[in-house]
Amino acid sequence: MPIEPTHALKKRIKTLENVIVVEDGEIIEQRLDETMQLINITTKPSNHVALCKETSKMVQLNESTRNSFLSLDIPSNKTFKKPLHLFFIANKKAVVHKTAIHVAENTQFKLFESVTGYGDQTINYVSDTHLEADAQLTYTTLSSGDKSVASAIVRNAALKARAVITYTNGVFTNGTTNQENHVLLNGAAAEGIAKTIALTSDTQETLIKTTVEHLAPKSKGLIEHYGVANDASTLIFEGVGKIHKNMRQSEARQSNKGVVIGAQARLDANPLLLIDEHDVEAGHGAAIGRIDEDQLYYLMSRGLNLREAEKLIINGYVAPLQKIIESETIKEHVNTLLSQKIQ
Amino acid sequence: MAILKIENLHAKVEGKEILKGVSLTIKGGETHAIMGPNGTGKSTLASVIMGHPRYEVTEGSITLDGEDVLEMDVDERARAGLFLAMQAPAEVPGVTNSDFIKTAMNARLDDENKLSLFKFIRSYDKAVQELKMSEDLPHRYLNEGFSGGEKKRNEILQMKMLKPSIAILDEIDSGLDVDALKVVGDNVTEMKNDNLGLLLITHYQRLLDYISADTVHVMMQGRIVKSGGIDLMKKIDTQGYEWIKEELGIEDERVIPEDDDERIMLGTCATKEALEE
Ligand SMILES: Nc1ncnc2c1ncn2[C@@H]1O[C@H](COP(=O)(O)OP(=O)(O)OP(=O)(O)O)[C@@H](O)[C@H]1O
Numbered sequence: 362m363p364i365e366p367t368h369a370l371k372k373r374i375k376t377l378e379n380v381i382v383v384e385d386g387e388i389i390e391q392r393l394d395e396t397m398q399l400i401n402i403t404t405k406p407s408n409h410v411a412l413c414k415e416t417s418k419m420v421q422l423n424e425s426t427r428n429s430f431l432s433l434d435i436p437s438n439k440t441f442k443k444p445l446h447l448f449f450i451a452n453k454k455a456v457v458h459k460t461a462i463h464v465a466e467n468t469q470f471k472l473f474e475s476v477t478g479y480g481d482q483t484i485n486y487v488s489d490t491h492l493e494a495d496a497q498l499t500y501t502t503l504s505s506g507d508k509s510v511a512s513a514i515v516r517n518a519a520l521k522a523r524a525v526i527t528y529t530n531g532v533f534t535n536g537t538t539n540q541e542n543h544v545l546l547n548g549a550a551a552e553g554i555a556k557t558i559a560l561t562s563d564t565q566e567t568l569i570k571t572t573v574e575h576l577a578p579k580s581k582g583l584i585e586h587y588g589v590a591n592d593a594s595t596l597i598f599e600g601v602g603k604i605h606k607n608m609r610q611s612e613a614r615q616s617n618k619g620v621v622i623g624a625q626a627r628l629d630a631n632p633l634l635l636i637d638e639h640d641v642e643a644g645h646g647a648a649i650g651r652i653d654e655d656q657l658y659y660l661m662s663r664g665l666n667l668r669e670a671e672k673l674i675i676n677g678y679v680a681p682l683q684k685i686i687e688s689e690t691i692k693e694h695v696n697t698l699l700s701q702k703i704q
Numbered sequence: 705m706a707i708l709k710i711e712n713l714h715a716k717v718e719g720k721e722i723l724k725g726v727s728l729t730i731k732g733g734e735t736h737a738i739m740g741p742n743g744t745g746k747s748t749l750a751s752v753i754m755g756h757p758r759y760e761v762t763e764g765s766i767t768l769d770g771e772d773v774l775e776m777d778v779d780e781r782a783r784a785g786l787f788l789a790m791q792a793p794a795e796v797p798g799v800t801n802s803d804f805i806k807t808a809m810n811a812r813l814d815d816e817n818k819l820s821l822f823k824f825i826r827s828y829d830k831a832v833q834e835l836k837m838s839e840d841l842p843h844r845y846l847n848e849g850f851s852g853g854e855k856k857r858n859e860i861l862q863m864k865m866l867k868p869s870i871a872i873l874d875e876i877d878s879g880l881d882v883d884a885l886k887v888v889g890d891n892v893t894e895m896k897n898d899n900l901g902l903l904l905i906t907h908y909q910r911l912l913d914y915i916s917a918d919t920v921h922v923m924m925q926g927r928i929v930k931s932g933g934i935d936l937m938k939k940i941d942t943q944g945y946e947w948i949k950e951e952l953g954i955e956d957e958r959v960i961p962e963d964d965d966e967r968i969m970l971g972t973c974a975t976k977e978a979l980e981e
Pocket residue numbers: 717718722740741742743744745746747748749758791959960965968969972
């Protein structure tokens with residue numbers, strides 16, 4: 362099934378509060394309530410220094426060929442109750458975009474971000490987030506788009522002391538995609554949570570890499586990957602928890618869960634723990650395989666056909682994403698993306 | 705009125721014959737009980753009727769109102785009116801109990817007549833209350849972390865919502881405390897009518913104090929070896945199975961003698977690992 366056309370997506374966006382829509386490098390819509398107007402929004406990069414430039418080719422490409430930019434400066438000591446919704450659409454142009462987010466001391470903020478591509482456009486999307494001490498950011502993302510759209514999406518974050526970032530990424534795009542999530546815990550007791558839920562279909566190839574680097578003591582990292590590989594698609598999860606020397610009492614955890622539905626589909630998880638310190642807690646678990654025969658039998662014994670039973674189980678994998686999304690509009694949007702992928 | 709007819713049923717699993725000629729007819733309005741020592745094929749019979757993919761029928765027939773059940777997929781059997789409350793129901797993380805039951809109910813309805821959310825919640829809540837189950841149940845994942853007793857009640861909850869015409873309850877009484885047994889028993893008894901045929905698999909007469917049965921069958925060596933009225937069950941409850949074995953000249957009542965059993969267990973593990981690779 363083809364994906365929802367731009368106008369249908371834009372219609373959904375109309376029903377949301379606090380949105381910024383960037384299409385082909387231009388802001389085409391911006392609606393912010395009074396509280397959100399406290400945020401300083403610019404489209405001109407000033408003294409911006411890219412995170413993870415040395416390690417990521419995708420970031421290097423972004424730096425050298427960028428044609429779209431947005432920065433959000435969120436003031437200190439504020440609790441924002443409602444989320445800000447960012448939509449990035451590549452419609453008539455290949456987009457190389459960077460979003461720079463700065464959350465000042467002791468502020469709590471929620472961000473929802475959707476990256477969508479149509480036709481045969483390509484997307485290179487990088488977001489850099491800096492959290493000052495005690496700042497908290499709930500960062501929920503969706504990627505969607507046509508089969509012909511290849512995308513590279515990188516989200517990096519650098520955290521000062523006691524700052525907390527919670528990423529929940531929904532990967533629903535139909536094209537080949539390479540997505541990275543890199544969290545640098547620079548301040549003591551900083552916490553990075555990165556969950557990614559990826560659904561792949563057709564002959565799509567998807568690589569998801571999540572890294573949490575512990576560069577301060579008492580820092581906490583959690584990586585969760587959830588995957589459903591359909592048809593003849595390939596889905597690879599790479600999760601890296603890296604605790605540097607002397608970063609005592611840090612905690613690095615990781616889990617990988619997934620089901621392989623398609624007869625020719627492939628799902629691999631490569632969890633890695635790189636630890637250069639004794640006084641830490643670390644662990645990883647993985648549960649990946651075909652849907653359990655007894656589970657299917659149980660569901661079908663109540664009258665669900667095979668496809669319905671599979672869909673119900675697949676829905677279960679998307680539950681962590683649906684749980685964190687507050688807006689009914691976006692929940693519905695996710696359901697639409699899901700049903701387009703899983704027929 | 706539904707009629708489930710099983711004739712000379714033979715079935716095997718992992719290359720071993722477990723059912724060796726079961727014949728049994730259950731009609732709407734009737735309640736049959738099957739007893740029998742451990743490992744004599746009772747749960748296997750239930751699984752074969754429901755269509756578990758691991759069992760292969762090698763001989764005999766099962767029909768429901770004249771329709772060939774063996775030709776149907778598991779879900780088709782369910783939609784045709786068969787229901788099995790399982791001895792050990794699967795846990796399905798990520799799938800909430802209410803989503804599951806709603807999907808199962810809708811699977812029986814055509815597109816124009818799908819259940820409204822409101823109607824569903826009303827009847828679901830009512831059934832939850834009647835079974836004295838906890839109220840957070842709708843949002844919990846299917847059977848995950850359920851206690852033994854909660855799982856059993858959840859099976860009966862599904863039966864109440866799906867209203868089958870033939871229901872097989874495999875050891876619905878095991879793991880239930882006295883109060884829970886009464887609740888489950890009352891709920892099943894309340895569902896009894898001329899359009900529901902019941903097959904109770906149990907080890908104890910106790911269950912029949914709450915759900916009365918008309919006919920009692922004894923299973924040994926993968927067959928029904930004796931049938932009778934409620935007196936038969938009473939006698940087993942006080943005297944055990946030895947007298948039946950003597951009467952029929954049976955030495956080992958199990959389908960598979962001990963040492964063979966172990967080999968089969970190994971076989972199962974091996975396939976599981978292969979699947980997980
Ligand atoms: N899937 C299976 N794989 C291997 N062996 C099986 C399988 N299912 C049943 N068997 C074997 O078939 C025999 C009968 O098992 P079944 O579960 O039907 O017994 P039962 O009469 O229900 O016993 P219980 O009273 O203990 O529940 C046992 O020896 C059992 O190990």
